[in-house]
Amino acid sequence: MELKRTTEGEKGFEKVFAFLRERLLAGSLKPGDRLISERELATLLGVSRPIVREALRALTVLGIVEIRDRIGTVVTRPDVSVLNDFFTFALAQQADMLDDVMQARVAIECQAIRLACERANIADFERLQRALAKIGETIDEADAGGMADFEFHRAIVVASHSETLTVLHSSMAGLLTHSHRSRRELVQAFPSMKTYLIDDHRRIFEAVIARDPERADATLRKHFAIGDEYRRRAVVGDIDKTSASG
Amino acid sequence: MELKRTTEGEKGFEKVFAFLRERLLAGSLKPGDRLISERELATLLGVSRPIVREALRALTVLGIVEIRDRIGTVVTRPDVSVLNDFFTFALAQQADMLDDVMQARVAIECQAIRLACERANIADFERLQRALAKIGETIDEADAGGMADFEFHRAIVVASHSETLTVLHSSMAGLLTHSHRSRRELVQAFPSMKTYLIDDHRRIFEAVIARDPERADATLRKHFAIGDEYRRRAVVGDIDKTSASG
DNA sequence: GTCTGATCTTGGTCAGACCAGTATGCTAAC
DNA sequence: GTTAGCATACTGGTCTGACCAAGATCAGAC
Numbered sequence: 001m002e003l004k005r006t007t008e009g010e011k012g013f014e015k016v017f018a019f020l021r022e023r024l025l026a027g028s029l030k031p032g033d034r035l036i037s038e039r040e041l042a043t044l045l046g047v048s049r050p051i052v053r054e055a056l057r058a059l060t061v062l063g064i065v066e067i068r069d070r071i072g073t074v075v076t077r078p079d080v081s082v083l084n085d086f087f088t089f090a091l092a093q094q095a096d097m098l099d100d101v102m103q104a105r106v107a108i109e110c111q112a113i114r115l116a117c118e119r120a121n122i123a124d125f126e127r128l129q130r131a132l133a134k135i136g137e138t139i140d141e142a143d144a145g146g147m148a149d150f151e152f153h154r155a156i157v158v159a160s161h162s163e164t165l166t167v168l169h170s171s172m173a174g175l176l177t178h179s180h181r182s183r184r185e186l187v188q189a190f191p192s193m194k195t196y197l198i199d200d201h202r203r204i205f206e207a208v209i210a211r212d213p214e215r216a217d218a219t220l221r222k223h224f225a226i227g228d229e230y231r232r233r234a235v236v237g238d239i240d241k242t243s244a245s246g
Numbered sequence: 247m248e249l250k251r252t253t254e255g256e257k258g259f260e261k262v263f264a265f266l267r268e269r270l271l272a273g274s275l276k277p278g279d280r281l282i283s284e285r286e287l288a289t290l291l292g293v294s295r296p297i298v299r300e301a302l303r304a305l306t307v308l309g310i311v312e313i314r315d316r317i318g319t320v321v322t323r324p325d326v327s328v329l330n331d332f333f334t335f336a337l338a339q340q341a342d343m344l345d346d347v348m349q350a351r352v353a354i355e356c357q358a359i360r361l362a363c364e365r366a367n368i369a370d371f372e373r374l375q376r377a378l379a380k381i382g383e384t385i386d387e388a389d390a391g392g393m394a395d396f397e398f399h400r401a402i403v404v405a406s407h408s409e410t411l412t413v414l415h416s417s418m419a420g421l422l423t424h425s426h427r428s429r430r431e432l433v434q435a436f437p438s439m440k441t442y443l444i445d446d447h448r449r450i451f452e453a454v455i456a457r458d459p460e461r462a463d464a465t466l467r468k469h470f471a472i473g474d475e476y477r478r479r480a481v482v483g484d485i486d487k488t489s490a491s492g
Numbered sequence: 493g494t495c496t497g498a499t500c501t502t503g504g505t506c507a508g509a510c511c512a513g514t515a516t517g518c519t520a521a522c
Numbered sequence: 523g524t525t526a527g528c529a530t531a532c533t534g535g536t537c538t539g540a541c542c543a544a545g546a547t548c549a550g551a552c
Contacts, residue, residue, distance in 0.1 A: 012535065013303065025338040037502060048537045050296035053504085054303045057259065061304040064335050070502050070545050078336035082308075083329065089310050090324035092271040100410040107357030107411065111349060164346040165353065168414070258504065283533060294506045299535085316513050316533050 016045055016055035024064060024075070035065065035073040061085070083171030101172055106224050108169045109156060113204070113220050114213040116159035124159035125209060131155045132205050139194050152201055156220075159208070190234075196226060262291055262301035270310060270321070281311065281319040307331070329417035347418055352470050354415050355402060359450070359466050360459040362405035370405035371455060377401045378451050385440050398447055402466075405454070436480075442472060 023029040035041065038056065042049045056073055059065040063082040067073045091097050116124065131152035138144040157169045200223040207216035269275040281287065284302065288295045302319055305311040309328040313319045337347065362370065377398035384390035396419075403415040446469040453462035 021335075024335055027338065031339055039502085050299065050505095051536070053296065054300055057300040058303050058307040061307055062332055062335060067503070069504075070543075072502065075339075078332065078339065082332050086308055086324065086328050089267075089270055089308060092273065093277055093321075093324065097410065100408050103357060103361060103406075103408050104354070104410045104414060107353045108350070111353030111356065115349060160349075162346050162349050164350045168350055285533085296536095297505070313534070315535075317515095318533065 031075050031077045033075045112157040112160035112165045113216045117211045117213040119161045120159040127155045277321050277323045279321045333417045358403040358406035358411045359462045363457045363459040365407045366405040373401045
């Protein structure tokens with residue numbers, strides 16, 4: 001890993017970026033701190049302001065700092081949007097990546113649900129229960145149903161009380177909601193999915209309530225597997241009505 | 247989701263960024279394509295060159311494009327380094343996040359090993375076997391041992407043939423190697439760890455060879471759990487020599 | 493003590509310029 | 523006809539200095 005520490009060798013953008021990275025990584029610049037002004041930074045490092053802006057902008061898209069108009073540049077707590085942007089772009093150029101990302105999503109959720117079994121508190125249970133109820137209520141609506149589905153799964157991750165898992169999970173939120181929604185659109189056509197959706201989520205919920213990690217993980221995995229199967233069949237045209245319409 | 251499509255409303259940086267994002271997401275700009283020159287982009291969008299550079303730089307740190315000196319700006323395939331940067335910064339500012347990241351690592355690897363059981367080919371098996379052998383050979387060396395350990399786990403993820411999982415995993419590489427290394431430093435002091443390290447990894451390897459996802463996952467999880475246990479005890483001072491030195 | 497307004501500072505942006513190499517094409521030599 | 527060679531246009535990389543709008547600050551008026 002080439003985390004150049006020298007603020008000397010590089011020039012221009014690299015110089016400024018390295019300078020700031022150093023302070024950021026060393027901890028001398030912490031979230032909440034305000035950087036010196038762009039002008040000062042420029043003269044300090046012997047570069048022009050546009051260059052300083054490039055570096056600040058770079059840190060901005062990385063979610064490290066926030067440039068506030070007419071206020072200054074402040075260090076922020078890293079947040080999800082970066083990953084969001086990244087995945088958005090990445091997926092646009094590699095559509096085949098979608099299934100791949102889904103695998104990561106499964107990974108995150110299955111780990112999250114295990115942690116949730118240990119760490120979930122009453123509030124988490126209640127959130128899950130509400131989401132579960134919502135799924136039942138909105139079973140016939142594509143949009144609302146998709147949201148409810150997503151909320152349930154998000155509640156699981158939140159209940160893990162793991163910020164990293166939550167971050168990773170929400171970074172895929174865009175895709176997930178899409179996925180959930182399209183799944184819901186199938187519901188109208190295929191009655192058996194209603195049972196699948198409601199029962200599966202209830203079983204998952206119960207496993208968490210029982211604080212049984214193994215069962216929760218297994219149930220969740222099965223849930224995903226069945227979902228995949230539905231989608232697979234939908235593509236082929238086969239479904240409940242196996243012998244009906246082609 | 248606020249993926250502003252309008253290249254109209256925003257101004258300055260946002261304008262350029264949105265303009266490029268639109269093409270990138272729509273697919274009219276594909277990896278390998280060369281963008282028009284900064285100057286042209288500037289006049290085209292009615293902004294100054296420094297602003298264009300900010301936008302290009304932003305896309306650069308997101309790993310979307312690459313600015314080649316005196317050549318031009320070309321669209322690249324999104325790659326890992328972005329997430330790497332992000333996690334590096336994120337973790338630097340939240341040391342307490344380390345355990346949390348380990349959870350994500352467990353998540354990724356357990357999912358990866360499941361996929362690996364399905365998708366691994368001969369080359370993957372061989373890589374795993376080599377890594378396994380290396381672990382045995384370097385069992386008494388802290389540095390090399392840590393590397394071997396890391397290599398083995400990385401081989402698992404690679405064998406999953408999931409780019410997303412690989413990306414996420416390597417983005418935590420920095421922390422992981424650290425973790426592996428410090429674990430290895432304990433080996434010298436506590437003989438029972440040698441057996442643990444060698445046998446565990448062998449069992450994991452065998453499960454993958456057997457293409458048994460459930461067993462592989464379970465074994466890997468157990469491996470992590472035991473590792474945690476060792477670390478936990480190390481902190482307390484308790485170990486093999488329970489009744490020996492305090 | 494409080495309110496108000498001038499001033500300083502900050503980010504946001506622009507215009508034009510220079511440098512150093514790359515790419516290209518045209519010319520001149522073979 | 524082909525090719526070597528060089529001038530030129532073009533590219534990114536950077537700097538200088540300037541202007542704007544609006545938040546922050548502090549002096550002075552009330």
